[in-house]
Structure formats: C-alpha cells, structure tokens
Amino acid sequence: MPEMPEVEIIRRGLAGKLVDCQIIDADILLPRLIKWPGIDDFSASVVGRTIKQVNRQGKYLLFVLDNGNNLVFHLRMTGRLCWVAAGAEQDAYRRIVFALDSGDSLVYADTRTLGTVYVLPQEDLWRISGLASLGPEPLSEAFTAEYLSLVLAKKRTKIKSFLLNQKYIGGLGNIYADEALAVAGIHPLRTAETLLPDEVKRLHAAVNQVIAEGIADGGTTFRDYRNGEGKAGHHQERLLVYGRDKSPASTAAM
DNA sequence: CAATAGCCCTGGTGGC
DNA sequence: TGCCACCAGGGCTATT
Numbered sequence: 683m684p685e686m687p688e689v690e691i692i693r694r695g696l697a698g699k700l701v702d703c704q705i706i707d708a709d710i711l712l713p714r715l716i717k718w719p720g721i722d723d724f725s726a727s728v729v730g731r732t733i734k735q736v737n738r739q740g741k742y743l744l745f746v747l748d749n750g751n752n753l754v755f756h757l758r759m760t761g762r763l764c765w766v767a768a769g770a771e772q773d774a775y776r777r778i779v780f781a782l783d784s785g786d787s788l789v790y791a792d793t794r795t796l797g798t799v800y801v802l803p804q805e806d807l808w809r810i811s812g813l814a815s816l817g818p819e820p821l822s823e824a825f826t827a828e829y830l831s832l833v834l835a836k837k838r839t840k841i842k843s844f845l846l847n848q849k850y851i852g853g854l855g856n857i858y859a860d861e862a863l864a865v866a867g868i869h870p871l872r873t874a875e876t877l878l879p880d881e882v883k884r885l886h887a888a889v890n891q892v893i894a895e896g897i898a899d900g901g902t903t904f905r906d907y908r909n910g911e912g913k914a915g916h917h918q919e920r921l922l923v924y925g926r927d928k929s930p931a932s933t934a935a936m
Numbered sequence: 937c938a939a940t941a942g943c944c945c946t947g948g949t950g951g952c
Numbered sequence: 953t954g955c956c957a958c959c960a961g962g963g964c965t966a967t968t
Contacts (some may be wrong), residue, residue, distance in 0.1 A: 793946055
C-alpha cells in the first residue's frame with residue numbers, strides 16, 4: 683500500500699524518465715478507473731501532450747501537461763505506475779498504458795483496481811475532494827509541532843485514526859502511522875486530545891523521522907509496492923511494529 | 937463530532 | 953486437489 687514515501691519514490695523515478703516526454707496514445711483497458719472526465723475527453727486531454735512536471739501531494743501523483751492539465755493518480759491499495767522500456771514486458775495487471783514518443787510506455791497497473799485516475803485543469807483540481815481537503819504533509823513547513831498540537835487538542839478520536847485521516851496530515855497510512863506511534867512511544871488507542879505537550883512533540887518528530895527514513899530506504903514493499911521502475915523498496919526490513927505481531931495494539935481496527 | 941458499517945475490488949491464504 | 957470463506961485496507965458515503 684503506497685503511502686507518502688512510496689509515492690515520493692515513484693515520483694522521483696518517473697520525473698527522471700518522463701519530463702519532456704510526449705504522450706502519443708492512451709490505451710484504456712479499464713475505463714472505470716477514470717473518475718474524471720469521461721473516457722473520450724480524457725484521451726483528448728492527454729494524447730499529444732508533453733509532460734512538464736511530475737508532482738506529488740500526499741498520496742496523489744500529478745503529471746503537469748503542457749496544456750495546463752493535470753493527469754492525477756491515486757494508487758490506493760495495489761496501484762503501480764511504472765516506466766517501461768520499448769519492447770519490455772508490461773505488467774500483467776496493466777489497466778492504462780500511455781505510449782510515449784520515445785517508444786517507451788508509462789504503465790498504470792492495478793491488481794485490485796481500486797485506484798483512481800483524473801485529468802483536470804489546474805483550476806479544477808478542487809473537484810478531487812481528497813486532494814482539496816489534504817492536510818499539511820510530513821517534512822513540510824506547514825507541518826509544525828504547533829500545528830499538530832492545535833489540531834489534536836480538539837479531537838476526541840483515537841490517535842491512530844487521527845494520523846490516518848488525510849485531512850489532518852497528508853500522506854500517512856497504516857504502516858507509517860504505526861511506526862510513528864511506536865517511535866514516539868504512544869499507544870495507538872489513546873484519545874488525541876489527551877496527548878501531553880511532550881508527547882505531541884515526540885509524535886511530530888517521529889512522524890517526520892519515519893517518513894524521512896522510508897524515503898531514504900526507497901519505500902516499504904510488502905507485496906505489491908514497486909517504484910517507478912518496477913523495483914521493490916527495503917524499508918520493511920527496518921520496521922519496528924507494522925506486520926510484526928498481531929496484538930491489539932498494532933492491529934486494532936481504527 | 938465520532939464511531940461504525942458498507943462499498944469498491946482481486947489474489948493469496950488457510951481450513952476442511 | 954479443489955472449493956470457499958476470509959483478509960488485505962485507503963478513502964468515500966451513509967447511518968447510528
């Protein structure tokens with residue numbers, strides 16, 4: 683399940699391959715993944731366009747095209763976005779294949795097909811509600827201990843649920859939320875507003891730390907995650923808690 | 937506001 | 953070996 687570090691690794695890998703590449707065709711094998719606009723408008727907005735930037739917001743990947751449109755992906759559980767060299771074998775679960783002028787391809791593959799794809803002009807990105815409501819992300823200037831303290835103080839939800847809510851912090855999922863809590867020494871079932879000032883500081887530092895380490899390790903691969911070149915990450919070797927036991931503390935439904 | 941259930945989905949797994 | 957219930961779990965919606 684790609685979280686912010688995994689998506690960032692994908693972004694970096696793809697940026698190096700795709701900037702200034704032209705998309706010459708879009709083979710849409712599973713149209714229902716495209717949530718906006720309709721399939722015809724989608725193709726028309728993308729084909730013939732050149733990719734100018736590869737950006738990331740939270741767990742969203744955004745390809746800025748030379749017509750001002752953004753090609754947006756959310757990988758959800760099992761989405762993979764890979765650059766595939768001309769003639770090389772493509773993922774068996776490919777759902778959308780973008781042919782590039784170089785002869786290579788950008789392949790969106792997704793086993794469980796829960797991912798979402800959009801094309802929208804910059805000024806219409808608000809239509810993607812999850813993107814519009816995304817909170818500050820770890821390692822950003824906006825994500826300060828003060829911010830965290832302020833928001834936590836008003837929330838009676840459990841701290842792990844809080845961390846998973848993208849409105850409050852953009853980019854954490856199960857793995858890094860568990861890890862951050864473990865590093866900070868805070869039980870996942872604690873009520874958010876009961877965290878003491880010192881715990882809030884530890885949590886803030888821990889969130890930044892685990893995200894930075896995840897990125898440094900090339901992401902975490904349990905089963906499905908691959909980077910933009912189809913390779914696994916290795917942060918799973920350094921995890922403290924996630925996937926290591928089945929006690930209520932680490933697996934309670936949040 | 938918070939918690940919960942249901943939905944979207946497919947493949948891997950474990951039980952029998 | 954084959955069948956099947958169950959689980960994975962991000963994010964959204966509807967309900968309590």
